[in-house]
Amino acid sequence: QVQLVQSGAEVKKPGASVNVSCKASGYTFSNYAMHWVRQAPGQGLEWMGWISVVNGDTKYSQKFQGRVIITTDTSASTAYLELSRLTFEDTAVYYCTKSFGTILGAASGSWGQGTLVTISS
Amino acid sequence: QSVLTQPPSVSGAPGQRVTISCTGTSSNIGTGYDVHWYQQLPGTAPKLLIYGYTNRPSGVPARFSGSKSGTTASLAISGLQADDEADYYCQSYDRSLVVFGGGTKLTVL
Numbered sequence: 359q360v361q362l363v364q365s366g367a368e369v370k371k372p373g374a375s376v377n378v379s380c381k382a383s384g385y386t387f388s389n390y391a392m393h394w395v396r397q398a399p400g401q402g403l404e405w406m407g408w409i410s411v412v413n414g415d416t417k418y419s420q421k422f423q424g425r426v427i428i429t430t431d432t433s434a435s436t437a438y439l440e441l442s443r444l445t446f447e448d449t450a451v452y453y454c455t456k457s458f459g460t461i462l463g464a465a466s467g468s469w470g471q472g473t474l475v476t477i478s479s
Numbered sequence: 480q481s482v483l484t485q486p487p488s489v490s491g492a493p494g495q496r497v498t499i500s501c502t503g504t505s506s507n508i509g510t511g512y513d514v515h516w517y518q519q520l521p522g523t524a525p526k527l528l529i530y531g532y533t534n535r536p537s538g539v540p541a542r543f544s545g546s547k548s549g550t551t552a553s554l555a556i557s558g559l560q561a562d563d564e565a566d567y568y569c570q571s572y573d574r575s576l577v578v579f580g581g582g583t584k585l586t587v588l
Contacts, residue, residue, distance in 0.1 A: 393577065395525075395579075402481070402566075402568065402580075402581050402582040403517075403519075403525065403568050403570075403579045403582070404579065405570075405576070405577040405578065405579060417575065417576065419576060419577075420576070453524055458530065462572060462575070462576075462577060463512055463513055463571070463572035463577070464513075464530075465513070465515040465527055465530035465531070465570070466517075466525075466527060466570075467527050467530075467536065468527075469524040469525055469526070470524065471524060472524050
């Protein structure tokens with residue numbers, strides 16, 4: 359079955375960068391797309407961006423444009439989220455999700471367990 | 480402010496039917512872009528409940544159903560059970576980006 363296993367919790371200082379990884383198994387990684395979604399404490403879901411593993415196309419929320427980079431390593435079936443210039447407002451649980459297909463509007467059929475990123479001075 | 484508007488909370492007694500609305504605009508639901516629904520139980524990752532307005536992934540009970548009318552999508556839950564108590568989110572596509580509703584907390588009385 360599809361599994362998305364994310365890297366462990368991180369504590370970062372303001373201004374730093376964080377990298378979160380998401381290792382996929384149970385399906386052909388290169389045939390689908392991946393999203394990254396975050397959830398601040400007590401808040402709703404917020405879409406950050408998407409990568410088509412098929413062709414490497416990316417799309418980012420305007421809110422994070424210039425601060426976020428999503429990449430994949432197909433040989434390792436792993437997706438990565440890099441978020442830079444962190445502020446306290448970036449404290450959240452970050453989720454990777456596997457898209458049903460390759461188009462941006464497809465549903466997220468599987469989710470990782472989440473990675474808590476805490477920004478603290 | 481979310482592009483898709485959901486009521487902050489709904490409630491119902493066990494066995495009842497509740498609906499959760501997701502109101503969009505002509506740039507998302509009104510254009511015909513798909514709406515998907517997710518259930519998030521406390522302390523867990525979201526789970527896909529409905530995709531493409533009305534389709535249920537394998538394993539999701541038929542008690543959960545989706546519909547659309549104009550610029551509003553709706554999630555209906557019939558035969559309410561205690562373990563349906565969760566947060567529910569709608570998701571769609573708007574101007575080349577993915578958007579979520581603000582979420583609705585379902586309380587089973």
